[in-house]
Each structure stands twice: as structure tokens, then as C-alpha cells.
Amino acid sequence: MKVILLANISANGKILLSENLNHQVPMEIIEASAAIIRNYGNLIMGRKSFEVFEQAMGGADRLKAAYSGVDLVWLSQSLAPTEDKIVASSPEAALAYLAQRGHETMLVGGGTQVYNAFLKADLVTDFIFHVVPIISPGADFLPQHIPLRLSEYRKLSADTLQVVYQKNHHSSRR
Numbered sequence: 001m002k003v004i005l006l007a008n009i010s011a012n013g014k015i016l017l018s019e020n021l022n023h024q025v026p027m028e029i030i031e032a033s034a035a036i037i038r039n040y041g042n043l044i045m046g047r048k049s050f051e052v053f054e055q056a057m058g059g060a061d062r063l064k065a066a067y068s069g070v071d072l073v074w075l076s077q078s079l080a081p082t083e084d085k086i087v088a089s090s091p092e093a094a095l096a097y098l099a100q101r102g103h104e105t106m107l108v109g110g111g112t113q114v115y116n117a118f119l120k121a122d123l124v125t126d127f128i129f130h131v132v133p134i135i136s137p138g139a140d141f142l143p144q145h146i147p148l149r150l151s152e153y154r155k156l157s158a159d160t161l162q163v164v165y166q167k168n169h170h171s172s173r174r
Contacts, residue, residue, distance in 0.1 A: 001095070001105075002104065010132055014139060014140065018056075043070060044094045075089075091117050112140075119146070126151070126167065130162055148165035
């Protein structure tokens, strides 16, 4: 099983918060993220992140239409599941649901509490960072040592990067 943490970060490595009105995520990052989500067919996010995502898409119906066929899992300990929302109370429950649906690769799309819950449980195998060319106060990932190996990178535009890392289980300390 592969678990990919998909995050937009600033040039200084801070998690970009969707409620920060001082920056806009560039369109090329929005398009790249949408392609990744559709490619893997699933996305796990926290309640607040999904609410922002729904609002940005123009409402729940538009989000569902834009991502039809994509399994969206809300990670929340307080939100009750509905006919329209699959809710998991833990990272493990979210992954179990997606595995049951046949997914071998799962995407974790935010926010900070969700990222850190998956990191704390040591469930993340890969990272895709979209680097936005700003210096921002943003949020931090858990303060822990996670050795990574660069898998690939590409320019999304003249100023933005997509950087892909895999967790390096065999790193040697120098």
C-alpha cells in the first residue's frame, strides 16, 4: 500500500493554509493537484479542508460532479457520516475504507492536523510537494526526522515546482 501526502508548501517549507488570504494557489498547482486526485481516484482530507474545497468548487454538488468516480473520505472525529459523505475517525480507518474499495495508492490532501495524524502514525510512504514561490508563516509538519529520497521533480510554471519524494527507509547517517 502506498500513501501519498499531497501538500502545497511555501518556498520556506511551511504548509500553506487555505484560509490565508495573503496568497492564492496558482492555477497550475490546482490543475496538477486535480490530475493527481483523478489519477488515483481518491482523496482523504479533514473537515475544514473539505469545506474550503467545496466552497472553492462552488458547492458540494459541483465538487461531486468535478470528481465523479473519486472516493472522497472526510477524516473527522466529530462529523457524522451521511449518505453524501464517507467519514473516517482515524487515518487507519480511512485507509481501510479505501483499501476495501480496491485502492492500492491513497492520497492525503490536508489539512495540517490530517497530515500530522498520518505522519505520527507512520503511514506516509511518499510525498508530493507543490512549492509556491512565496515566503509564508504557514503551518509546520510534525517535528520529527523523516529521511526522504528525491523521486522526481518538474516545473509546473516558470515559478512553481512539483517535487516528489519517497520515504527513505535505508538512509545512512553521515
